[in-house]
Amino acid sequence: MARLLLALLFLSVAQPVLAADSEALVIHVLNRTGYGPRPGEVARVQAMGVARYVDAQLYPERIPDGDIPKRLASLRSLALPPAQLVLTYPPNDLQKRIDKLRAEGKTEEAARLENAMAPESQRGKPREVLTELGSAKLVRAVHSNRQLEEVMVDFWFNHFNVNWSKGAERWLVTAYEREVIRPHAFGKFRDLLLASAQSPAMLFYLDNWLSSSATAPARRDRKPGLNENYARELLELHTLGVDGGYTQNDVVEVARCLTGWTLSRPRDGGGFVFRPRMHDSGQKVVLGKVIRAGGGKEDGIAVIDMLARHPKTARFIATKLCLRFVADDPPKTLVDRVAAVFLRTDGDLRQTVRAVLTSPEFLSAKYAGAKIKTPLELVASSIRAVGGETKGGTTLLAALNRMGMPLYLCQPPTGYADRADAWVSSGALLERLSFAVALMEGRMVGTTVEAERILPRPDLDRAIEIILGARCSAETRATLSKEMPVSSKKLVGLILGSPEFQRR
Amino acid sequence: MSDCPECTPRNLSRRTFLKNGALAMVGAALSPGFLARAVEAAPDARGRVLVVIFQRGAVDGLSMVVPHAAPEYYKLRKGIAIPREQVLDLDGYFGLHPSLAPFKPLFDRRTLAIVQASGSPDNTRSHFDAQDYMEAAAPGNKSVHDGWLNRYMGTAPNKNAFRAVSITANLPRSLSGMQPALAIPSVRSFGVRGGKSAERGFEAMYSQSASDVLHGTGKESFKAVETLRKRLSGPYQPANGANYPRGNFGQQMQQVAQLIKADLGLEIAAAEVGGWDTHANQRGPLAQRLEEFAQSVAALHQDLGDRMQDVLIITMSEFGRKLEENGSGGTDHGHGNCNFVIGGRVRGGRIYGQWPGLAPGQLFEGRDLAVTTDFRDVFGEAVVRFLQCRSASNVFPGYALLPNRFRGYLA
DSSP: OHHHHHHHHHHHSSSBBTTOHHHHHHHHHHHHHOOOTTTTTTHHHHHHHHHHHHHHHHHGGGGGOOTTTHHTOOTTTTTTOOOHHHHHSSTTHHHHHHHHHEEEEEHHHHHHHHHHSSGGGOOHHHHHHHHHHHHHHHHHHOOOOOOHHHHHHHHHHHTTTOOTTGGGGGTTTTHIIIIIIIIGTBBBBHHHOOOOOHHHHHHHOGGGGGGOOOOSSBBBBBOOOOHHHHHHHHHIIISSSSSSOHHHHHHHHHHHOOOOOOOSSGGGGGEEEGGGGSSSSSSSEEEEEEOOOOOOOHHHHHHHHHHHHHHHHHHHHHHHHHHHTOOOHHHHHHHHHHHHHHHTTTSSSHHHHHHTTSSSTBBBBGTTTTBBBOHHHHHHHHHHTTTTTEEHHHHHHHHHHHHTTTTOOOOOOTOOOSSSSHHHHHHHHHHHHHHHHHHHHTSSSEOOOOOHHHHHSHHHHHHHHTTTTGGGOOHHHHHHHHOOOOOOOHHHHHHHHGGGBBOO | OOOOOOOOOOOHHHHHHHHOOEEEGGGGGGGGHHOOOOOOOOTTOOOEEEEEEEETOOOOHHHEEEEOOOHHHHHTTTTTTTOOGEESSSSEEEEEGGGGGGHHHHHHHTTTEEEEEEEEEOOOOOHHHHHHHHHTTTOTTOOOOHHHHHHHHSSSSOOTTEEEEESSSOOOOGGGGSSSOOOSSSSSSSSSSSSSSHHHHHHHHHHHTTTTTTTTHHHHHHHHHHHHHHHOOOOOOOSOOOOOSHHHHHHHHHHHHHHHHTTTTTOOOEEEEEOOOOOOSOHHHHHHHHHHHHHHHHHHHHHHHHGGGHHHHHEEOOOBBBSSSSTSOOOOOOEEEEEEEEEEBBBOOOEEEEEOOGGGGGBBBTBHHHHHHHHHHHHHHHHIIIIIOOOOTTSEEEEOOOOSSSSOSOO
């Protein structure tokens, strides 16, 4: 019986599957597991076989990262811990603070800060930290061999979104991506969740660092009390999902559990601490489960454990992964199977992603090209398609901004949407076309593309073959042929702006 | 907002756009209605214009329109209440946040009204859900995907490409759906920047992918586009001494004015402003946001002058914030909120709606301002009485729109 059901299941989803290692399949896989093919890459992956390629991508630590360290070497903020970022890219008022301390007679503290600050010649503005973060994301997306890792880092950052522009966040986000998101992208969901819960960036962004028991001793002029912000988003956005069956009361109870999970000196780059005096030590009931009084810091751990392994969480994460890799409206049977893998492997993200990438649905011709690229995907895949080089930089970042996707600046905790309707409208689309032209005209400062290198002569068939491959529709081909003759770079620009290239 | 030097407008984009609707490219993802739109821009069309402003992030209504005569407000907001002496009193009970000072003369001159304790019958405190519900005007119903403004357009479709414009890079949910609507983040740089041959190429490619629907777009459309370009060319000079703040929202308001004055048949303009999710230390930042908000809206009002007779501005936010301040000098997610309605046809200088009170027994779920006016009645009144829609029931699925529930801010 079970076998029959299984057979039926496969019948209902399987056909038609893209032919094994066909060009169409390889393009599809490179578009979904990374930022699209570079010239020559399709043939390389064909030779290797799609199954082996996907398997290799699931273990990024085994893939040599090539010249990435060299390419990122000049972005000096990337490796700094928050405390040093503050001193190297100090807020405008740091000098004022030092002067004030001195005026108040706190000369020792003033001297400590002054000595700690980077020498003036090495100091930068906080905004440079943002530019370097965005540049690094683009450099990696375009040049890294570990393409799936870059996709997953982007995915999990977006899932656990923080906004760089909120106050002290500007000195916290760099470490957040480096130490919280990246190392856990192929680990256990529970560890990722806990790391984000205890990260300065998240504690600050969603205010949990301020949340305390109503009876805690007052701090400065402020009355103590709960802050529900993080507790709510933890349930809604990070784990169970908005339809995950929790109530307003659960939000309050989770917030109570997490009181005392705070930061030492957030504005100076301090880290996570548990402060028993801020903690509500009474009994809590979360999702019907009693968390006994007196648990202290463990209350929060209990909540994280409960949520990380909850079936609703499995479903929510599976849905988001299928949305990213398969379609805006992913088949329910696939989501079910992926959620089951999540639960069976105790939230092993490598196995969960593998379940998506090896599914017949993922490999189905039906979903090839079904997703609209986000602006980031469009920009990175364009540069890759023409074999270009990028250092990131403000021009490229500004283009992303105009397309509606300023990097690291998504304001709501929801993160950026991963559905076509969020990205396809008039203004943003025209910006995509403008970008294609500007890129090929060499107007993206910090990025070089040489159309003539991939296309020595403006040969239409060859250009389509290199950039679109099997994806090119007869209509687009016919239209382009009417535009001929044009220069190589114009031709490539047109193809990058084509409807087919907006899809992945 | 774009300010790069190469961003000189070219007409390709508008042409491409108008010809086939930029959404053509996405094939399955596009709404057929978008394509069906031909481009009979109606030159010199001067109709009524509804301007909707979404304050994303759940603005603290109790700080915007302060119930300064309610003892509970001061009792539960010891750290963040607006001191009575700073409140700009409106009627002895309510008053404006001092940063909303630009609204005070509008209230006094009776072109601004407030609907108090409005909101959703759904109790979600999720930004995401609540915004969706409000923009779909279908609280609690996740199967409604199009927006209320788009459905309004569907009750009387016309072929004007510039009928509905959002001053954002991407269309808000409220304008999404079968009817065409444009997202124009910047009227100055709206277009594809590139050489002539690229222009032609994109235009051809995108018209190819929707060739059937695009049949019949003729020379008039191009003429209309030219008209638009001419009308919006050159630096913009606001009228009546209006002074728009330099931030993003101020610029959105200025562009609304530009589009209205261009007489292109604009009927719906959407704008949005964020930064209201004030969970911590809200005093200073909120005052700042409100100042920019009020100055921008007031500048639009000033700039449009007599034209405000045919303009209605409605502000909205997904829900209000909790009455009691939290442990961090901020406010957590709540329920009821308020709307500002501004325009020459508004019966202003009044605060509409039934005030539910702030005593413990009067609060929603024991903690938040209760809702006594369904937000659909606020929107509905605008649709029926301002836009003069005759089949407004289609705009609010599953909701019986009864004029006796309208609060009467419009005659």
